[in-house]
Amino acid sequence: MTQQTQPEPATQPPAATTADEPASGGQPATGRQTLPCDVGELRTLFLFEKLDDEQLAWLCREGRVELFPPGPVYAEGDPATCFYVLIEGTLVMSRRIGGDDVEVNRSSGRGVYTGAFRAYLGDRVPQAYDNSLRVTETSRFYVLDADKFAAMMRDWFPMAVHMLEGLFFGIKNIQQQVGQRERLLALGSLSAGLTHELNNPAAAAVRATSTLRDRVAGMRHKLRLVASGRFDPAALEALIRLQEEAVERVAKAPELSPMEASDREDAVGDWLEDHGISGGWDLAPTFVQAGLEVAWLDQVAAVVDDGTLEASICWLNYTVETELLMNEIEDSTKRVSHLVTAAKQYSQLDRAPYQVVDVHELLKSTLMMLHGKLGDGITVVKDFDRSLPPIPAYPAELNQVWTNLIDNAVSAMDGHGTLTVRTARDNDRVLVEIGDTGPGIPRDIQNRIFEPFFTTKPVGEGTGLGLDISYRIVVTRHHGDLRVESEPGNTRFQVRLPITASEADSVATPVAATPATPGDTTPATAEES
Numbered sequence: 001m002t003q004q005t006q007p008e009p010a011t012q013p014p015a016a017t018t019a020d021e022p023a024s025g026g027q028p029a030t031g032r033q034t035l036p037c038d039v040g041e042l043r044t045l046f047l048f049e050k051l052d053d054e055q056l057a058w059l060c061r062e063g064r065v066e067l068f069p070p071g072p073v074y075a076e077g078d079p080a081t082c083f084y085v086l087i088e089g090t091l092v093m094s095r096r097i098g099g100d101d102v103e104v105n106r107s108s109g110r111g112v113y114t115g116a117f118r119a120y121l122g123d124r125v126p127q128a129y130d131n132s133l134r135v136t137e138t139s140r141f142y143v144l145d146a147d148k149f150a151a152m153m154r155d156w157f158p159m160a161v162h163m164l165e166g167l168f169f170g171i172k173n174i175q176q177q178v179g180q181r182e183r184l185l186a187l188g189s190l191s192a193g194l195t196h197e198l199n200n201p202a203a204a205a206v207r208a209t210s211t212l213r214d215r216v217a218g219m220r221h222k223l224r225l226v227a228s229g230r231f232d233p234a235a236l237e238a239l240i241r242l243q244e245e246a247v248e249r250v251a252k253a254p255e256l257s258p259m260e261a262s263d264r265e266d267a268v269g270d271w272l273e274d275h276g277i278s279g280g281w282d283l284a285p286t287f288v289q290a291g292l293e294v295a296w297l298d299q300v301a302a303v304v305d306d307g308t309l310e311a312s313i314c315w316l317n318y319t320v321e322t323e324l325l326m327n328e329i330e331d332s333t334k335r336v337s338h339l340v341t342a343a344k345q346y347s348q349l350d351r352a353p354y355q356v357v358d359v360h361e362l363l364k365s366t367l368m369m370l371h372g373k374l375g376d377g378i379t380v381v382k383d384f385d386r387s388l389p390p391i392p393a394y395p396a397e398l399n400q401v402w403t404n405l406i407d408n409a410v411s412a413m414d415g416h417g418t419l420t421v422r423t424a425r426d427n428d429r430v431l432v433e434i435g436d437t438g439p440g441i442p443r444d445i446q447n448r449i450f451e452p453f454f455t456t457k458p459v460g461e462g463t464g465l466g467l468d469i470s471y472r473i474v475v476t477r478h479h480g481d482l483r484v485e486s487e488p489g490n491t492r493f494q495v496r497l498p499i500t501a502s503e504a505d506s507v508a509t510p511v512a513a514t515p516a517t518p519g520d521t522t523p524a525t526a527e528e529s
């Protein structure tokens, strides 16, 4: 398939009025000529070979033979009004893909037909030309109006029309169902991943809550001891001050390496033992985790007398431990609510289908949803250009594109490698690139991977629709571009999306001017306690 750029066909006036060739003959306005229709000649075209004389005469009577000068004949998207059969000359069919016109067929074959060949399906399909047609030399066509062509097909070949309908709608149905299945599979693996992700913090919160209940009960018992009058008021006041200080220290506790932590636990454990506190070694880890050291314990010892030191230390340990547990519960519940927010972001359930969005928010929520799938062996590198403007888009659909591309990258790397998600500006477009360090795509299949149903994965694993769907979302829906560059160890799928909406889109755009910003949708669950 060759690719070439031509004058934009959509902006051409309807083909019938092209007059860029000096007219020869009777129709100077169009450069086209109607010629006599010869029944004998029609009979030589393979399409008409079995028709009887009467039918051929009907074709000549109802249709016409036309001569076209080099140039456009009809444009993609225009109402499909005529059925064309090439008698002599060379035609080129092209389709608009992204911003380019891509040649899909070039032929000088007698009897090659195009145009309104789906007219007999009536209004159940859009009756518009699905390609642009031009001729590269003066060419002669047999031309029949679409409604006459449809009537002729139904009258002359009723059974064939039924069977063609079956074929046409059958294939469409199958494609739709497989597409739906693909989406469901993707959703299934996502929700499995999400469940897994939610399970850890939820279980942690439940565990921490039950320990907390235990410790609070312990504190109530200690309170009885304190209240029994063995503390003098001054010592009690000092203890309460130390308690407040301990709580503050927990909030600022530094992250310790396992080595540092164990050194400090030794020191604290020794101190507690030296001061005759039973179970001192069990208390040490909690103090260390809270960032409290020997120096602080010395302060405690200085304000309470020996008789009450042990009770004081236990009381403070309870304080610190409940604080740590509450932090843990806060972290877990925050993680749960972040995941739920990401899932909501990802599915875009409560959002307008078409709006102005920050691609980074979409990428982040997709990565969060796929976190479980990435596993430990895959390093994720986010190379984001934060200065990119938000773009008009169908966010839920774009999320499906990222999901498909990341899914492919992950399965190509087979559990080990680096996934790079890069964003950058490319003139008037936003570039999103998903890179992986897998084995790459062999050159001979690189132009096939976007075909529907093309897969190299075992039956049951791949449907071969991921890239087809992604392509349609990016190119057809967003007027963007999706391409791949691949060599072993470096495969990059590049999505380019226009920064400004095309006219057709912006007319129907209920633009919600609130691009998602980080954190603004996070419920304030455990934020203030």
Ligand SMILES: Nc1ncnc2c1ncn2[C@@H]1O[C@H](COP(=O)(O)OP(=O)(O)O)[C@@H](O)[C@H]1O
Pocket: 404, 408, 409, 412, 436, 438, 439, 440, 441, 449, 450, 454, 455, 456, 457, 461, 462, 463, 464, 465, 466, 467, 468, 491
């Ligand atoms: N990142 C990648 N690395 C290597 N091959 C890839 C990559 N992405 C896609 N492919 C190839 O493209 C094919 C089609 O991908 P896709 O349309 O998503 O279907 P499926 O994933 O179901 O096979 C894959 O089977 C694979 O051969």
Ligand SMILES: [Mg+2]
Pocket: 404, 407, 408, 462, 464, 465, 466, 467
């Ligand atoms: Mg795939």
